[in-house]
Amino acid sequence: MNLLDHLGIETCIVSPKEVQLTLAIKEKHHQPYGYLHGGINAVLIETACSIGANEYLQAPHFAVGIDLQVQHLNKASTGTLKVVAHPEKVGKTIHFWQATVYLDNDLKIATGQCTLLVN
Numbered sequence: 638m639n640l641l642d643h644l645g646i647e648t649c650i651v652s653p654k655e656v657q658l659t660l661a662i663k664e665k666h667h668q669p670y671g672y673l674h675g676g677i678n679a680v681l682i683e684t685a686c687s688i689g690a691n692e693y694l695q696a697p698h699f700a701v702g703i704d705l706q707v708q709h710l711n712k713a714s715t716g717t718l719k720v721v722a723h724p725e726k727v728g729k730t731i732h733f734w735q736a737t738v739y740l741d742n743d744l745k746i747a748t749g750q751c752t753l754l755v756n
Contacts (some may be wrong), residue, residue: 656722657688673713678747685722686734686751704752
């Protein structure tokens with residue numbers, strides 16, 4: 638079982654211009670105080686950005702995250718998260734993507750940026 642399956646992350650839209658993933662918040666996603674663990678936002682952001690970057694590439698090339706920044710904006714304990722990622726810069730060796738995590742399609746929970754290296 639991979640991380641996406643374990644956490645319950647679902648793929649909605651995958652294209653070179655946009656990636657959307659969803660996650661129904663469950664107790665296993667909480668930190669000890671009953672709120673969404675910030676690492677879940679990081680996983681959603683990096684995963685969406687990585688999937689999108691790899692949409693530009695042909696085998697044997699692939700992109701991997703080399704820098705991730707996440708800004709946590711609001712808390713959540715229940716509901717469904719949706720991450721929406723878009724490319725800001727697509728180069729031959731470096732891609733830079735931005736993503737936003739929403740709760741129930743309207744409240745911004747987190748934003749982030751991911752830099753990816755093309756191998």
